[in-house]
Amino acid sequence: MTQLTVNDFKQLYQPLLSKYDKQRQFSSFTDVGELPPELQRHKTPVWLANGQPFESLFPIQEIDLQIRENPGSLIDETPISGKYSTTKIQMYEPKGSSKLGLSDALQYSDTKGHTQLLNITKQIISRISKPKYDEWDTVITCGSSDGLSKICKMLLDEDSTLLVEEFTYPNILPWLNYAGGSIVQVKLNVTPDPSKQGIDPEAMSELLENWSDHHPNENKPKALYTIATGHNPTGLTQSLEVREKIYNICCKHNIIIIEDDPYGYLQMTPYDSKDPMANPYATGDISVDDYVSKILSPSYLTLDTEGRVLRCETFSKVAAPGLRLGFVTGNAYLISKVKTLNDISTRFASGASQAILVNMLVDMGAKYQAEHKSAPAIDGWIDWCMKIASEYTNRRNHLFKCVHEQPAFKEKKFELIEPSCGMFVTVVVNLKPEWKKTSIKRAMDYLYCLLLEEGCFAVLGYKMTVDEKFSMERSNFLRCTISKANDPKVFELGAQRLNKAVERLFSEYGVNEKFTLGKNGFKK
Amino acid sequence: MTQLTVNDFKQLYQPLLSKYDKQRQFSSFTDVGELPPELQRHKTPVWLANGQPFESLFPIQEIDLQIRENPGSLIDETPISGKYSTTKIQMYEPKGSSKLGLSDALQYSDTKGHTQLLNITKQIISRISKPKYDEWDTVITCGSSDGLSKICKMLLDEDSTLLVEEFTYPNILPWLNYAGGSIVQVKLNVTPDPSKQGIDPEAMSELLENWSDHHPNENKPKALYTIATGHNPTGLTQSLEVREKIYNICCKHNIIIIEDDPYGYLQMTPYDSKDPMANPYATGDISVDDYVSKILSPSYLTLDTEGRVLRCETFSKVAAPGLRLGFVTGNAYLISKVKTLNDISTRFASGASQAILVNMLVDMGAKYQAEHKSAPAIDGWIDWCMKIASEYTNRRNHLFKCVHEQPAFKEKKFELIEPSCGMFVTVVVNLKPEWKKTSIKRAMDYLYCLLLEEGCFAVLGYKMTVDEKFSMERSNFLRCTISKANDPKVFELGAQRLNKAVERLFSEYGVNEKFTLGKNGFKK
Structure with missing residues (x-):
């Protein structure tokens, strides 16, 4: 573990921010200046400041969700499952509840995301992808597209360069165009050999060492965009060894790693042509601990001692794309900059979506813990991820x-x-x-x-x-x-x-x- | 009515777009080029292209909403009402249904918004704020902040000027900073005289006629941002006469009108100090037709013959802010540009929110029509707006x-x-x-x-x-x-x-x- 502080991250990464960063400040018009020390605040003030509608004016007073016990299977006769439980989103939750009530969910809210959902994202990261430093943080986005376009905005100007895998999710190009900046590609090893799949570290190193020969008209890249696990479109995954090499190259050249990981939880077991339908998930041979420690590929975050990695996750593939919820994890300084971009554009992700996700995950956790006494609550969600991976x-x-x-x-x-x-x-x-x-x-x-x-x-x-x-x-x-x-x-x-x-x-x-x-x- | 086409709007307004407009193109990577004429497409193809999760993998298979019959009142003992009805969001809706099923709502979707919600927005505009030309359109945004920041992005560069009322919703400043560009203010008449409230047309005309004297270092403004009805913070409303003057000034100087109207539906009846608690809404003295034709202030859209107005509405004030749903109405050319900005950033607004809103409004409409046979379905929603205005x-x-x-x-x-x-x-x-x-x-x-x-x-x-x-x-x-x-x-x-x-x-x-x-x- 390294002991870098937010201020250290500022020193390290402010030079990589877009030149517009300074003018992208946001301060609420209800903030005033420094209050006089003599002032004795009233203990029970009345609120006539911001225009938040009182919750009894919301037309909805409760939402009930029918949650499937298991995802559907390809061989189901009907996609609607018989087995489900009901999760309530009620108007009020007791203070400190891990669930989200409608009085908060349907109200204006913090642009970083609701505390309850932020807590869940932190549980996911702590359980699966914990960085090697303490001052990391998360921020909720309106899906990974939103998060990635904001990261591009945060970092790139018209004279900035982004390093991208030669085959990639093509929407990175419009996000980049939205921000300005240009793209330089890095060669991929498209090979069945798992130890060599993905970015070719030698090619990347050579490219950066001799940058001005290869790209005399481009600035050195500020960031690398990589789909390291279950790469789109090739389906390949970088080995831990490859990741370590890439990480070290990025440290050497001061490059931020944007790890887009929409598919990481959909990890498959190897195909056996002799037993084509074999599925160790379905036979219960894989525990949540196995899945976390042996099956899933390690995020770049788990190697990160310098706060150099911004990991983008989405709930689109394992929950549902229509929720438009994702999150970014990284050092607290850069995460605060993503939040500022929320402030000045989308504000916050749908509270209805946040409440649906939070309350569903809390109930999944409680159910799982009822059967696995010592398991952390988040394992209920990870168990669902495994069921999806199984399908x-x-x-x-x-x-x-x-x-x-x-x-x-x-x-x-x-x-x-x-x-x-x-x-x-x-x-x-x-x-x-x-x-x-x-x-x-x-x-x-x-x-x-x-x-x-x-x-x-x-x-x-x-x-x-x-x-x-x-x-x-x-x-x-x-x-x-x-x-x-x-x-x-x-x-x-x-x-x-x-x-x-x-x-x-x-x-x-x-x-x-x-x-x-x-x-x-x-x-x- | 004028007969301007999308191409006319392009001719008129392309010169006012941001210089980045051209590089903000979006085309799907599943689009190929021109297909050969000999090709005979299979009539029942299988789908192995885009990665949309099959709907039985969504953890939610039904959502039930408890919808209040009436908004709460300040004097309620509990904010949770006893009277409510249940609206279902089921997995599947029959083809052509005005409701939205979860199989669509939780899936990836059109970045313009779901057809069902777009239809509702068109009903709202047709009923209340119909433009004086035919080729208008609407696009769903993740709330008005998102819409307004996208409109700023669409129009403004660093050397562009936006005209803004001297008192205003202060978040316009960060949206503008996000886009680049600078602000010039226009004087407000803050007066109890309803015929003179709001922007001072004479001051605005003088400002524009003698622009280079007043602002030698700024380009002439591309757009005016105005909260014409229930202005924030002053609560004032521009009279129809003032609006006509402002509209004509904007035509003369080729200025787009960005009408931000979050509060328009919250129209109050005049205060009577002799009968302080009088409320003609509550006594049933105002019909939906009265509300639409006599009580509500006319949108700039209703004056618009040139496709010059972009009207931003939100569902935050009358439904709930946490849904993060708004929409922009304007000429089809500029609306397509807002959609492109959706494509390259947020993609689409929460489908869960869209389904909640659509299915609730459809049920409100059906209930209202059961009691008012000849009323259009949208009157159910307008009736709810009146109840909120009453409160x-x-x-x-x-x-x-x-x-x-x-x-x-x-x-x-x-x-x-x-x-x-x-x-x-x-x-x-x-x-x-x-x-x-x-x-x-x-x-x-x-x-x-x-x-x-x-x-x-x-x-x-x-x-x-x-x-x-x-x-x-x-x-x-x-x-x-x-x-x-x-x-x-x-x-x-x-x-x-x-x-x-x-x-x-x-x-x-x-x-x-x-x-x-x-x-x-x-x-x-």
């Missing part, structure tokens, strides 16, 4: 099993990269060398047309690159999701149609093309 | 009655400006001329200390100015809210304490001062 393992199993049965797969016309976690599977198409020589994009676009005819929507790999040209030679893949299916038949049909499309590619492309495509595929 | 009228009556009984009020040491609507009452302190000569701020700060000792929180008027110096001579007032009280005693005590503080001011100030204050009052 994603099931879904992965279904898709993999179906794909493994396809002739074009057996003939190695295409293959799968096994994701360690997340919602996505990478389907690598083994294009013929002569197709690669002309245009990988054109061949993949042709395949996309075939997929539309055969009836299968997937995402083209090159659409998820920072720079199509730089990454095209590694873009002969499709990203397929396992999240949306409502029936195992979706995977059966999906695999068959994928197979048919690939077979057609190999028989039609360059020989007897059905589609008129330009030299480089689709026109933009 | 604010009650609250205003209570405070006014208590204040009118105070000796210092009778002696004209202070007076009240009657608000036409909203949550705030302006208490003007009739400072002695010799105090005004030295420092109005110091005298008001002294009064603030006395209020703290006597036990009454209010907001200092000068804290709600754009430029303290410019407006100080009109800043001898306090802003008091009527919204937060939970009991009539709050107003009784508040009035007594206000009285005592003012009496003490007149006996202590400059004579035998208890508090050590600098020459200009509080230090910052």
Whole structure:
């Protein structure tokens, strides 16, 4: 553990903030200056200052939530489960309650988030991703998109550079554009070898050491944006060893690490082609402690001695995207800057969403503790995360099993990269060398047309690159999701149609093309 | 009605957009280029593209809302009402339903807002504030703060100017700072004469006609930010005649009108000192039609032939702030630009909040229609707005009655400006001329200390100015809210304490001062 204070963080990271930071101050118009020492405040003042509506004017006086005992399974006949419990959001909660009442939830509130939800986020971080310093903090955002766009705003100006993995979640580009600044990509190792997956530390180090040779017109990067676990789109996960190397490189070059981790809790167990439907989660072979200490990948936060990491989590993947709730964890100085950006834009995340999440998680915790006396309350939520991870393992199993049965797969016309976690599977198409020589994009676009005819929507790999040209030679893949299916038949049909499309590619492309495509595929 | 098209609006208003507009494009990575004409799309494709979690993985499968039949009253013994009905948010709604099911509400969704809520906003505008052109549209925001900060982002650069009323909601300043740009204030007529209240059109016209004399270093303003109805902090409302003048001035100088209207629906009936508790709402003397056509002040939208007005509404004051839901109405071109700012930052407002609001309003509409056969569904919501306006009228009556009984009020040491609507009452302190000569701020700060000792929180008027110096001579007032009280005693005590503080001011100030204050009052 290091003993850095908020002031130390200010010294370290203020130089990396956007030049607009100073004018992004927020002070309430109800704050006055220094009060005279003689003043004796009344002990029971009446409130005629800020315009908060009294809670009896809210049209809602109670909310009851039907909470599923278990997430649905792909093989359910109906997506509505019979087993559920009811969680109440009542108007008032006793003082100090871990739950949130409507009188607070529906009112104006602290822009950092409600205390009850902040407490939960701190329990999550303490249990799973505790930093190696004490002065860390969390702030609630209106989902990770909001948090990440605010982090970009906090750090970047038009002359700032952000380092990004060459394949990435493409929305980082508009967030960056919103902030100003430019992007430089870092090479990924897209490999089945778990010890080498993800950012190539040697390439990154070389890039930074010889920055002005590579990028004579760009400032050195202020931050690295990385999806280290269950990377989108490739599904890959950086090993602890890779993370340690990257972390040290970032320390050396004074780079903030923005760790976007939407998928980390959706950790799958390895696929066994001999027992395709095996799922150690479902058989109860994995305890919450195992999940936390052995299954989940360690966050960059757990390596962080310098307050250099900003970890972005979301409740979208394990609870629900429509809640629009996420949180950022980092050193208290930078977190206060994210809060300031809340102050001057969105104010605070939906209190209705916060109350739904808080009260649901508190009840999950109480239920779990009733069966596991010594467990911390947050384990109720982690148990739910495991159930979701289990269902994603099931879904992965279904898709993999179906794909493994396809002739074009057996003939190695295409293959799968096994994701360690997340919602996505990478389907690598083994294009013929002569197709690669002309245009990988054109061949993949042709395949996309075939997929539309055969009836299968997937995402083209090159659409998820920072720079199509730089990454095209590694873009002969499709990203397929396992999240949306409502029936195992979706995977059966999906695999068959994928197979048919690939077979057609190999028989039609360059020989007897059905589609008129330009030299480089689709026109933009 | 004018027949302007989206393209006309583009011609008119693109020149007023921020220079960053072009780089704020958003396109989904699942969009590909132009598809070949030969392609025959499969009619029942399977979905392996975007990562939307299947709805049976959401932990919530139903939400039941207890909806009050009537808002609470100040004289209720308990803020929880006995009379309520239950509104369900079920997992699935039939196609075309006006309600929102959880399968959609908890999912990723359109960044413009859910269709069901957009439909409601269009019903509100069509019923109450219909523009004089057809191609208007609405977009959902995460509350008005979010909407207004996005409008600032959409329009303003560092060299842009925003015109603002000299007294205003002070958070406009951080929104503006977030966007860049500078502020120029326009003089207000703070007068009891309803025909003259609000922005002084002559002063505004003179300012713009002789811009370079007044502001040689600022560009001409792109937009005017105005709280035209129930202005914050003064409670004043611009007459239709004043609005017409302002609108014409804005047309002449090509200025966009940003109409922030959080309080418009909280319209009070005039106070009658002979019958202090009179409330025509409560006695049923006002129909929904009366309220819409006679009581509510007309939005700038209703004058708008050129698509020049962006009206910001919020559900915070009449439903609940914690929902974080607002909407912007304006011409379809500018609304599409607000949507783009959603795309690249917050994405979409809480779906849980949207579902709560939509399903509640749909049920309110159905109930109202059961009793009023020919009424449109939205009248159920308008009826609720009237009930809230009625309660604010009650609250205003209570405070006014208590204040009118105070000796210092009778002696004209202070007076009240009657608000036409909203949550705030302006208490003007009739400072002695010799105090005004030295420092109005110091005298008001002294009064603030006395209020703290006597036990009454209010907001200092000068804290709600754009430029303290410019407006100080009109800043001898306090802003008091009527919204937060939970009991009539709050107003009784508040009035007594206000009285005592003012009496003490007149006996202590400059004579035998208890508090050590600098020459200009509080230090910052």
